[in-house]
Structure formats: structure tokens, C-alpha cells
Amino acid sequence: MTTRAPLLSARGLKKSYGGVQALRGMDIDLAEGEIHGLCGENGAGKSTLVKILGGFVTPDDGELGIAGQIVPLGRPVDPALLSIVHQELSIIPHLSVIDNVMMGARDVRALYRRGPFRAHVRQTLDAVGLQHVPLDLLAEKLTLAERQLVEIARGIARGARVLLLDEPTATLSDGEIEKVFAVLRRLKSENATTIVIISHRLNEIFALTDRVTVLRSGRHILTADTADLTSDALVRAMIGHEVKTGEIAPSHARVGVAPRLALKDWSLPGRFAAPDLSVQPGEIVALVGQLGSGADMLLESLAGLKPGTRGTLSLDGTEATPRSIPEAYAAGIAYVSEDRAARGVFLDAPIGTNLVSQVLGRVSRAGRVLPSAVTALATELAQSFAIDPARLPHEVSTLSGGNQQKVSLGKAVALGPRLLLLNEPTRGVDIGARSEIYARLRALAERDAMTLLFYSTDLEEVLEASDRVITFYRGAMVRDAARAEVDADSILHDILHGPDEVAA
């Protein structure tokens, strides 16, 4: 693998944003028909590298060659040569699926007629597991996972020789991830496509890639054959030291006190029916299931996001069924969305402003916001969520994806909710910061007796962060068990097959 002539070769790439050096002289070679993983902490420079390779960001210095040609930097590269599947989805909701796939394609001229492309786009959608999605469906009807698959289809439809995927699996369930991986493996073996994938999930890197490159603080740290690496060695290269993960969290639920959350007859007809559930103060509960299984919808319904939900929700013994996010906030329920760009953060506002935006009362006196109070509270929140406090005055859009996620978390925690609901809590967060965030969430449960419910498709996260695991299959609960009583196999069995009598 390492001896083949590179299809793509980049040398000495440098990029600074103001005082931030995103890349400090990065080299990378990609062979034809390899799957190459890019690993590194949040802010290491992975997305910047990918955007430079795609011509979306102009570097301050460096050279790029693809298929033996020098490619001018800072201009979008021919999509038949190289396509990027971006981290933040670029699907346009009010366009149809076919238009989203064809957008920007070389064959599309000023007079765009869909007819000639229908068969090709259909075939591409089928290949990424979207057989059920009609070509003319408006993209706004798609789930987040389906949008991600349309993005991948867009790259494939152009026949790109190099496909760059920036965290393509962050919003997908295990079944969907497997489908995407099967597509990527086929592209590699049948078309000799070169694929670069950024992922914070190390099991994916090991399952899929031939080689791995690690970046740290904008520098190239190593490139190696994946088979020659261990997980520990990879983590050490990424963060410069060991990280402790995988400990079983002790249960800190307060027993003998009234439940924090009690649900009675809670259901969304036709979608899911929750058991009559009660959750104690200080308990951390993972809701696990495929997208659409009910686990995800249950979480959203508790935040008032699912109109039509029936039943009653009580907090500390008082009925507080929310019908909207503002009602949820008023009742002491905070929600962290999985779609941080659309619903998690204000991208154009400073990081500090974002962090305190829900609690202006805490940083104001006589109706006036006190800048010193904003700075003090924002600094405290930034520190506890591993965000660099020096960057508080900068816009959230200048942060890397994982660091934006930390802002989204800090903003919700600032509310000091009694019930904190988290949808994919550490989506895109690197492995080191993830452990810090779990410790912080654990402290909120333990010290402040906050109750946390989270939905996650990441089983490592479920096992590391929860006290209790509730699994769902096709709209119904399968199991409600203490964390110590389940493992990855039993959870997978539940969410893929349901209870045994369903599987039989």
C-alpha cells in the first residue's frame, strides 16, 4: 500500500485564521483505491485540511497534486476528481432529492432538465440504501441520517476519484453506518476510489481504513498502516498522552426520594409508547435504539418537540407536560439538539454570548447585561466543557465542529435544569474531551442531583456514561436495566431484534 505512487499529494500546507494556526505545514499522500482515516483532537486541523484539498479554503502556503497534475489552490477542484461530504450538511431542504444530488455537478448546465439524470441518481440512491426515497421528495422530509446519505450519494454520483468524508457517520445509527461502509468498500474495490474519512469513533477507523494519518495542533504526527496500530497507540498519537475510558459508572441515583421524572401513559400514537417510567434525581439514563425506534422520539417528546404526544409528565411530583421548547425551559427541562448548527448554537454570535444566552438574568442587574458577569460565567462554563476561554469573544462559526458541540452543551447546562435531555451528546467531540464531558455530566448528576436522559447511537458512550439503559425496538421498550446488567452485545440484540418473541 505505502509503495504505490500517490494519487494525491499535498506538501507544506499552512493556514492561519487570525492568531490561530489551523495547519502548520501539513504533508499527506493518498494512494489510489485506499481508505485513509484522518484522526486528531477537536481543532487539530482535519476539516481545514479537507477543505483545502477540495479548494474551499485557500492555504497561506503549500502545494497540491492530483493524478499527476498540479492543482491550483483555493479554487474548487473538479468534482469528477475530488468531492467532499461536509461535516455540516449542505442539503437544501426546499429542493427535491434529485436536485440536491445534482447540485453543482459538471453535467448540469444552465438549462437543467432532470430527465437524463433520473436513472443515474436512482441507482446512486439505491447504492447508499435510500431505495425507499422518491427522487422528487423534498429534502426537508428526510431525517438527518437520510440527508447524510444524500450527501454521500452526491459525491458518488459525480464519479469522484477521491471522496473526502468529514465525519459521515456522526448522525447515523449502527445499521446505517454498516450500509455506508459497505458502499465505501465497494467504491474502493470496484472503482478504485480513494476515500478519506474523518471519524472520532476509533472502532470505525479500525473497521474501515487501510491507513491512518494523525494530526495534532495543525501538525502531521504519523501515517501508518492501520493493521500496524493499536487503539492505545492511536489515542496517544492524537492527544499526546493516555486517556482513561471504559469505566463502569457507579449509580448515584437518590433512592427513597420522590422521582424527578415520572411518565404516565406517555405515547405518540403510531410512533412509540413509553412505559410508565420514573427516573430519580441524580440518575443518568441512556435511551438506545435505531433512529425512529422510539428512543429518539421519546427524548424529543420530553422536550416538547413532538406535537401529538399524549400522557402526563411530572417533575418532582408536579405535572409539567411541555408542548414546546420554551415551555420545557420554563419547567426546568433543557434540551441539547443533535442538529447543533440549526438548533444548538447561534453560529454568528460570540462563544461567550452563546454560553450565557439562555440565562441573561444571571448576568444582568437592573435590566442591563453586565459584561464582567458575562465573562465570568462564560469562562466558568468554557472551562468545564474544555473550551479554550481565550476564544470566548470569537464567533462560534470559527470553532471546529466538536468545539461547537461543547458550546451547545455548556449553553444548556447554564440553565441549571432539573432535567437535562441530550441528543447525541458528544457528536463530533474527540476522545479526550469526551471523557472530560462525561465526568462533568457525572458531577452535575452527583453534586446538583440533576437528572440526565440521553439518546445515543454510540454504544461506547452508552456504556461509559450511563447508570441505566433503556432499549427500544419498533416503538416499544425492550429492556430497562442497570448499566452493570447489560453489555454491547445485549444492547445490540435488543435494538436490532427486539424482545426474543419478536425475533422468533
Ligand SMILES: Nc1ncnc2c1ncn2[C@@H]1O[C@H](COP(=O)(O)OP(=O)(O)OP(=O)(O)O)[C@@H](O)[C@H]1O
Ligand atoms: N473560519 C474560521 N475562522 C477562524 N478559525 C477557524 C476557522 N475554521 C477553523 N478555524 C480554527 O482552526 C482550527 C482547526 O479547525 P478544524 O475545523 O480544521 O479542526 P478539526 O480537526 O476538523 O476539529 P473537529 O474534530 O472538532 O471537527 C481550530 O482551532 C478552529 O477553531
